[in-house]
Amino acid sequence: MKKTIYLISFLLITILTLEGCGSSSKTSQNNAQNANATSNIDNNNSSPENAQQQTGNENPTNTSPNSNQQQTELSRTVYECSATLDSEKSFTDAYINQNHADIAYPDKNKYTFNPLTVRDIETLFNHAHDNDPSISQKMTLPNQATWDAFTESQKVLYLVNSERCARGIRLYEGIDPNVQEKATKPYAIFISNHESTFLTQPHTADGTTLKQRLENQGGVVLGNNATYIAENIAEFGIAYSSGYNPVYASAAKSVYGWMYLDKAEGYGHREFVLKTGFDDDSGINNQEGLISVYTSQLQIKDSQGFWTKTFTVMDGFDPRPNWDNNLAHIQKVSLYK
Numbered sequence: 001m002k003k004t005i006y007l008i009s010f011l012l013i014t015i016l017t018l019e020g021c022g023s024s025s026k027t028s029q030n031n032a033q034n035a036n037a038t039s040n041i042d043n044n045n046s047s048p049e050n051a052q053q054q055t056g057n058e059n060p061t062n063t064s065p066n067s068n069q070q071q072t073e074l075s076r077t078v079y080e081c082s083a084t085l086d087s088e089k090s091f092t093d094a095y096i097n098q099n100h101a102d103i104a105y106p107d108k109n110k111y112t113f114n115p116l117t118v119r120d121i122e123t124l125f126n127h128a129h130d131n132d133p134s135i136s137q138k139m140t141l142p143n144q145a146t147w148d149a150f151t152e153s154q155k156v157l158y159l160v161n162s163e164r165c166a167r168g169i170r171l172y173e174g175i176d177p178n179v180q181e182k183a184t185k186p187y188a189i190f191i192s193n194h195e196s197t198f199l200t201q202p203h204t205a206d207g208t209t210l211k212q213r214l215e216n217q218g219g220v221v222l223g224n225n226a227t228y229i230a231e232n233i234a235e236f237g238i239a240y241s242s243g244y245n246p247v248y249a250s251a252a253k254s255v256y257g258w259m260y261l262d263k264a265e266g267y268g269h270r271e272f273v274l275k276t277g278f279d280d281d282s283g284i285n286n287q288e289g290l291i292s293v294y295t296s297q298l299q300i301k302d303s304q305g306f307w308t309k310t311f312t313v314m315d316g317f318d319p320r321p322n323w324d325n326n327l328a329h330i331q332k333v334s335l336y337k
Helices: 068-073 085-089 108-113 118-130 144-149 152-165 177-193 195-200 210-216 250-260 268-273
Strands: 004-017 037-042 226-240 290-302 305-319
Touching: 108 118, 118 250, 152 250, 152 268, 152 290, 152 305, 177 195, 177 210, 177 290, 177 305, 210 226, 210 305, 226 250, 226 268, 250 268, 250 290, 250 305
Parallel strands: none
Antiparallel strands: 004 226, 037 290, 226 305, 290 305
16 A cells, blocks of 8 residues: 655645735645756647546545546536625625634545546535534535636636625635736646745745736736735645646635634635725726736655645735726636526
8 A cells, every 4th residue: 555645734825905915824744855856748729637647646546426428527607796796895704703713625646646526526615504603504616517617817817706705705716827827836836846945934935026927017006006916835645655746626615714724824814715895996887906816736756755745826916997908818617507
């Protein structure tokens, strides 16, 4: 039987607004050094489970009761979120107000080691919804074929907007590909190749701040064309005594961690995901705020084993009317029911 090691790390959000700035910190843990990096795999244009061949696993069988073919055939309908500024103003996050404990995976081995279908991901989030006093609605994902066609960034946007809509919070309008390509992607790749520095300086590992990256590379200037900027980062890793294995469903695990495994970090990730109060002054009515997301993968071998690690960075900002990028190029994702 192969020796397995599982690593999970969630790092605190960095937030800057016109009023001030938040602090940043990291979770405490021993981590493998990446001095022997063998590859850095850019998987933004395909999901990890499709990008790598699955190898040996202690739990290789997908335990979902539905086959992939059945998943693909399930009917799902696009719907328009009804959240408005008024419904958003009435939202109170009882989860944070009650100092709610983290909601662990319902099946740790399955959600650590196995490929996950859309029904598995729904089960994961709906388990959390059943235990979260701030929400009563179930999450619905599109059918398997539609989900598999999403990029990792689109999956993050879908899950984040699903969580927002279900609470009456206006959707993030979409993904800004320019900011993603020029600011978020380079930082995600950098931290995956400089893990030891990342662990001590999670949001400034390359010597720049989020504000500097968004301004210098993305054209997002706080106080000029934006009133809010923020960043979430999630890291996952899995190691075996022989052979690299994929980190499955990193987008879903990242959003789940930011939402439901964040108590030790003061719920900062969750607050970014469920951020309210954006000025409805740019783009579509009742949608506001743009994000950029990038997932970088790294494979290394060290004394602990063969590691596959993912680093997902989500940046966001609230654009002002003078945001000079054409909003027509924003990538959107429809919600399904």
